[in-house]
Amino acid sequence: MSLYRLDGGLDLAEYLLSVESADTIVNQRVLLGDVECLAVGGVLRSEAPSWADHMHSLTGIDFSFSGDMPFGVLLVPLPPWTYALTWGSGHLLVDNELVEQGFGLMFGIRRLDCSRLGLVASSALDVTARATQTSFPGGSDLGGFQIEPYGELVNRIAGPADLRGLTYGRETDKPYRIKVSNALWAPFARDPHALLADLRAVGEAVDEPDEHSALRFAAQTRPLPKSHVKRAALESRLAAALGGDETAGVLGLAWPDDVVRDVEEAGSFRIQRLGSSSPYVVDTNIELNDFTERFKSIAAQDRLENLQAARVLPCLDDVGQQEFASQTSLRKWFVFETTMDNVRYCYHQGKWFRIGEGFVEQIREQVAALLKNRSDLSFPHWTPTGQRDDEHRFCELTAKQDGYLCLDRNFASTPFHPRFELCDVVGPADEMVHVKWLGGAPAASHLFTQAQVAAQAIRDEPEAVQQLNDKVRLLEPHRAPMDPSVVVLAIAGRTWDVDQLFTLSQLSLLRLHRTLRHLRCTLQFADIPYTPKTRSKAVKAAA
Known part of the structure; x- marks a missing residue:
């Protein structure tokens, strides 16, 4: 079964969605011990699968199959929470807006065996929203999953867990492979009184400290449900x-x-x-x-x-x-x-x-230390022109210095990256420099993405290295073949200062640093001297 935890205090019927296709057979109050609960069960009916029309248009065959999906839900109020146990398709009836986000994960953080995890699903907390799911049939520690400790939103974990305090743990004294997300998939008692004890034991486990767990970072960053009190x-x-x-x-x-x-x-x-x-x-x-x-x-x-x-x-x-x-x-x-x-x-x-605020301070400290890794490259003064090609003009100006080359707007193409910039400027020691005017808009994510894509292409795709050296030879025929290992982020409009970066930009920067380390590249930072923009009001009525 699946176990969800919801905010308490509502009438039990208010926790369930009304589904038009549901044929409810059971809907009654029941007693578990001295706790009045609500049991709902039935089937969800479908007259035809959603793909029937497409198949009919291709083949002329009628695929209007009806289907039934049985469901069961048991709502158990144990203030200040209400627990929802679901069977079959019962999870479809639970109002997700009332579900405590990450409840199952909080249990897993405290009870999963972090040395034998079987599955981890996560998504990046940045503009890419990259989602990954990695599984190890034989189990692995966290290192095998390459989970980023910062800026990674862990959505689901599976693996063997210690179920002490629950009926299963007492009767078998063995670990059990559970799955955790917003819900907890685990074995629970069949006896009503024992089930109540299991639910209370789960609540106590969630309230335990998590300092000992290698998974505790997964609870530091969580999406906020629409029903959140704040x-x-x-x-x-x-x-x-x-x-x-x-x-x-x-x-x-x-x-x-x-x-x-x-x-x-x-x-x-x-x-x-x-x-x-x-x-x-x-x-x-x-x-x-x-x-x-x-x-x-x-x-x-x-x-x-x-x-x-x-x-x-x-x-x-x-x-x-x-x-x-x-x-x-x-x-x-x-x-x-x-x-x-x-x-x-x-x-x-x-x-x-x-x-979490403690997590924020930890992030700030690491970013502040990272930003100390400054580049020795020199840059001319950037005076904004107000033109669309302002950045390109600056890159060309930078390239007038000995040893510097301008590759801005000189796109490369590989099977995995059809159109991207290898860098904006090549430094005298083959540094790959990415230039950006950040100004008042935190376009840092765009800069980070550009640097990561280029570094990955150069390290992993021979076509990228070949194109890089071809472009460099056209500009400087006698330059030795490049094997770049230093990436420089050079900005104007603001300076590299942890106080000028949003928390989520700091997370993205730490992730970029970690990625470049895996690619055997060093990340450095440069502040470009600049004249602030004097903005003429460029707001016009649209026709």
């Missing part, structure tokens, strides 16, 4: 920050994954459906005040609804006329951080995450 207060702070209130938290912009590749080609962005005003156009140097000035004119209680409804559309021209890419929700463009009761909460890609 959700309304967090959204209120976000709404205030959108209107320019700097006391609510730190607000910024970041390129969504949907448009990272389009940014380089775009000449402007058209903003649609933000408030009651007409669509308007901003240039590619999008800054926070392009939006906060608009949000100020919207009532605070309506700002998040407008954030959800507004769309950003990349355009090739500089007046927002030539659409060329998909529109994205404006909510994906904002990042926001605030602290409540010593816990850091982050809004990223339209989703909320909770990050």
Whole structure:
């Protein structure tokens, strides 16, 4: 069976969703010992599978098969929680908004044998949203799964676990292979009184300290459920920050994954459906005040609804006329951080995450130490021109120094990476330099992704190394073949300072550092001297 834990206090029927196709056969209150519970069971009916129409269109054969999926749910209130035990398709009836996120993981962190894990599924907490699932039939320690301790959202784990305190553990004195996520898949007692004891034992295990567990990092960063008690207060702070209130938290912009590749080609962005005003156009140097000035004119209680409804559309021209890419929700463009009761909460890609405050400080310390690894390369002064090719002009200016070469906009292509930049500038000692003006918008994720893709291609794909040396020889015929091992991130518009990086950008930076180490590359940092941009208001009414 599957075990979920939900916030207590509701009538038991309120924990279940109403499913039109459900044929409920059992729906009654029952006693487990002295605890009144609710038992619901039946079948979910389907007249035809979802793929029937497609098969019919191809073959002319009628595939309208009906189907039944039996389900069972037992709701057990043990204040302050309510537990939901589900059988068959019963999990489909439990209201996920009321489920405690990561409940099963918290049990697993404390009871799984970390030396014999069988499966780990995770996703990257960055713009890529990369998802991976790795399994070892014979079991492995964490090293075999190559899990990043920072910025990795662990979603599911399976492996043998110590079930002491539960009926199974007492009767067998053996470990059992469990699965954990938001739910806990484990054996539970058949006797009503013993089941209640098992549920209380699970709750006690979840409350145990986790300092001894190698998996404890998995609980440090978790998605926030919509029903979370802090959700309304967090959204209120976000709404205030959108209107320019700097006391609510730190607000910024970041390129969504949907448009990272389009940014380089775009000449402007058209903003649609933000408030009651007409669509308007901003240039590619999008800054926070392009939006906060608009949000100020919207009532605070309506700002998040407008954030959800507004769309950003990349355009090739500089007046927002030539659409060329998909529109994205404006909510994906904002990042926001605030602290409540010593816990850091982050809004990223339209989703909320909770990050433990102690974990945040640990991250900051490691990033601060990493940023001390400075490059000795020299860069000219960057004076913004306001032109679309501003970065390219700077790279060409840098390449006028002896030993420096400009590869900006000189794209490479491999089977795994059809179009990417090997770097922006090659240094005199074959350093691979990636240049970016960060300014007021934290485009750090774009910079990190560019550096990682290039390093992986050069290390893993012979075509990339060949193209790199071909490009270098065209610029400097007598230069020796390159085998680069140093990656430099050079920025203007701000300096490399841990206080100027969002927590999620810090996580991405630590992940990049770890990846480059695996690739036998050293990561260095450089601050480019610059003149701050004097922004002429590039906001125009869209036709």
